[in-house]
Amino acid sequence: MTLSLGIFYAFAALIVGGALVVVLARDVFRSAIALAGVLVLVAGLFGLLNADFLAAAQLLVYVGGVLVLMLFVIMLLLSPQNQLRHQTNKQAISAALMSGVTATFLIVQFYAFLRSDAPAMEGQPSTAALGRLLMGEFLVPFEVVSLVLLAALVGAVYLSREERP
Amino acid sequence: MFELAIPLRAFFDSLRTQLVGLGFTPLEAWASSKLIQTSVTVACVLSVPLILVYGERKISAFMQARIGPMETGPWGILQTLADGLKLFFKEDVIPNGADRLMHTLSVIIAVAPVFVCFAPIPFGKDLAVVPLDTGILFVFAASGLSTIGIVCAGWASANKFSILGGIRAAAQMVSYEIPRVLSVVPVIMLASTLNLSTIADAQAGGILHWFIAVPIIGQLAFIIFLISSVAETNRLPFDLPEAESELVSGFHTEFSGMKFALFFLAEYAYVFLSAALATTLFLGGGHGWSAGGWIPSWFWFLFKSCGIVLLFFWFRWTYPRLRVDRLMSFCWEFLLPLSLINIVLTAVWIVFKGMP
Amino acid sequence: MTLLHVLVLSAVLFAIGLFGLLSRRNVLGMIMSLELLFNAAAINFAAFDHFLYPDRTLGQGFVLFVIAIAAAEAVIGLALVLKLYRHE
Numbered sequence: 001m002t003l004s005l006g007i008f009y010a011f012a013a014l015i016v017g018g019a020l021v022v023v024l025a026r027d028v029f030r031s032a033i034a035l036a037g038v039l040v041l042v043a044g045l046f047g048l049l050n051a052d053f054l055a056a057a058q059l060l061v062y063v064g065g066v067l068v069l070m071l072f073v074i075m076l077l078l079s080p081q082n083q084l085r086h087q088t089n090k091q092a093i094s095a096a097l098m099s100g101v102t103a104t105f106l107i108v109q110f111y112a113f114l115r116s117d118a119p120a121m122e123g124q125p126s127t128a129a130l131g132r133l134l135m136g137e138f139l140v141p142f143e144v145v146s147l148v149l150l151a152a153l154v155g156a157v158y159l160s161r162e163e164r165p
Numbered sequence: 166m167f168e169l170a171i172p173l174r175a176f177f178d179s180l181r182t183q184l185v186g187l188g189f190t191p192l193e194a195w196a197s198s199k200l201i202q203t204s205v206t207v208a209c210v211l212s213v214p215l216i217l218v219y220g221e222r223k224i225s226a227f228m229q230a231r232i233g234p235m236e237t238g239p240w241g242i243l244q245t246l247a248d249g250l251k252l253f254f255k256e257d258v259i260p261n262g263a264d265r266l267m268h269t270l271s272v273i274i275a276v277a278p279v280f281v282c283f284a285p286i287p288f289g290k291d292l293a294v295v296p297l298d299t300g301i302l303f304v305f306a307a308s309g310l311s312t313i314g315i316v317c318a319g320w321a322s323a324n325k326f327s328i329l330g331g332i333r334a335a336a337q338m339v340s341y342e343i344p345r346v347l348s349v350v351p352v353i354m355l356a357s358t359l360n361l362s363t364i365a366d367a368q369a370g371g372i373l374h375w376f377i378a379v380p381i382i383g384q385l386a387f388i389i390f391l392i393s394s395v396a397e398t399n400r401l402p403f404d405l406p407e408a409e410s411e412l413v414s415g416f417h418t419e420f421s422g423m424k425f426a427l428f429f430l431a432e433y434a435y436v437f438l439s440a441a442l443a444t445t446l447f448l449g450g451g452h453g454w455s456a457g458g459w460i461p462s463w464f465w466f467l468f469k470s471c472g473i474v475l476l477f478f479w480f481r482w483t484y485p486r487l488r489v490d491r492l493m494s495f496c497w498e499f500l501l502p503l504s505l506i507n508i509v510l511t512a513v514w515i516v517f518k519g520m521p
Numbered sequence: 522m523t524l525l526h527v528l529v530l531s532a533v534l535f536a537i538g539l540f541g542l543l544s545r546r547n548v549l550g551m552i553m554s555l556e557l558l559f560n561a562a563a564i565n566f567a568a569f570d571h572f573l574y575p576d577r578t579l580g581q582g583f584v585l586f587v588i589a590i591a592a593a594e595a596v597i598g599l600a601l602v603l604k605l606y607r608h609e
Binding site: 004005008012015016019020022023028031032035038039042045046048049050051053054057058061062065066069070073074076077089091092094095096098099100102103106107110111114126129130133134137138141145148149151152153155156159160 | 522524525526527528529530532533534535536537538539540541543544545546547549550552553554556557560563564567568570571575577578579581582584585586588589590591592593594595596597599600601602603604606
């Protein structure tokens with residue numbers, strides 16, 4: 001068991017554990033914190049996969065932005081005392097069944113179509129290549145994504161303004 | 166002449182060869198040498214706030230025409246140690262309706278990222294613990310993690326004022342992160358790299374090569390970065406989330422003893438981190454104000470960082486506190502457009518100068 | 522650490538996110554499970570990029586777009602939740 005494989009197994013165990021807390025916890029705040037943990041670990045996984053810019057972007061955008069926003073909404077809407085009922089509805093068992101089937105199907109397909117040889121991990125910095133990609137081949141999607149973000153910004157500001165009497 | 170990098174590198178190389186000779190693999194030898202370096206860095210980061218707290222009390226005292234702590238130890242040097250011991254022995258009170266796990270966890274989330282942030286910073290020539298290729302982005306990303314800790318701290322106190330303080334602090338920190346990151350983009354454009362050691366080395370050769378000396382762009386970027394860092398670390402004049410006279414100390418009202426000490430420690434560690442970043446990015450961290458010279462690079466770095474920390478202390482005891490809506494409008498309506506204009510100006514400058 | 526390891530992890534994460542989306546009562550819980558789904562897809566893209574095409578960073582570009590779009594979607598979803606709960 002090499003060092004990188006051991007680190008990967010540790011990451012995988014913590015990610016799966018954190019995801020289970022996210023979907024099963026009774027307290028919405030606790031599942032939000034567990035989601036923060038999962039997102040930080042996924043950023044670490046991106047680092048393991050030699051995508052260092054992505055790791056930093058994931059931490060900056062997801063954890064530092066989206067998650068803080070979610071925590072705000074949770075804090076503004078819910079008081080700390082009403083979190084004690086069950087958070088899973090009646091469809092839980094069929095949902096578990098369906099997600100189990102999906103996972104099994106995906107894993108079987110992966111085994112069937114892939115070789116399991118391990119290529120060497122390259123250590124080249126990827127940020128410059130990513131920048132060239134965004135400015136070259138992916139220029140139009142880049143601009144479209146900025147328009148989508150602008151639309152989301154305007155929409156969120158409009159939707160969450162207070163009613164004028 | 167007194168460069169620390171050369172004897173340190175010799176020491177760690179000999180350590181690694183000795184470990185390999187004892188039968189460890191090269192990877193394990195490398196990992197253990199990095200572990201030692203990390204432990205030393207963490208120990209230094211833990212001890213920096215002790216010095217800074219004492220320094221702040223003395224300097225603020227001098228600015229207010231008094232002397233400050235003089236009782237404990239000669240000139241009050243042991244004052245911080247006495248305060249730390251007092252906080253260590255205080256009882257840890259968790260309020261009744263609070264989430265006990267969250268109460269402890271929020272302290273950890275708020276305090277832990279600051280240690281990670283010190284890894285890519287070059288403390289001199291070749292003295293970065295981990296010279297990451299995306300160093301500066303990593304530092305910003307990790308320092309944004311402590312926002313969640315502050316929100317949790319406010320929530321876990323089960324106290325309306327603390328929750329309000331937590332929300333305000335998080336809103337302020339998230340808002341001021343944007344001009345902070347955007348004001349560094351001109352530096353990244355001028356240096357063409359995200360590696361902090363390379364950015365520091367690109368400023369070699371005297372004071373005119375520092376990025377703060379680039380006409381208009383450098384000074385503007387430095388000022389925006391400084392103001393945003395003061396706001397990001399929740400210091401006066403952007404102090405409202407932890408205002409002692411307004412919200413009964415805000416989000417850390419219900420924390421006592423060691424937890425309060427850890428919040429305090431994290432705040433001063435962030436102040437030093439912002440100063441170290443400003444030094445590396447704008448003031449040529451490690452390089453002197455003339456090319457060559459015999460003063461070692463780590464001394465220059467510490468000297469400049471302490472100068473910026475002095476600026477932080479000076480701001481605190483000079484300016485009055487900003488109201489929260491003025492604070493937010495200052496960020497979104499003034500600093501953010503200014504940093505965007507700065508990026509455009511840098512692009513014009515780069516094209517005009519014909520840099521690669 | 523082979524491609525298979527990472528893909529199995531992303532499949533398991535996807536399944537857990539799917540379970541959460543279908544079975545949580547709270548709208549905010551559903552939005553959080555949706556973030557898990559997005560992250561599983563992003564891990565998938567990054568893994569394929571690293572193991573099969575290490576000289577092109579195409580997968581990483583995809584992951585950036587996934588992060589951006591997921592952020593936009595979460596923002597709109599949370600604004601809608603705020604509007605919904607304010608009218609109760």
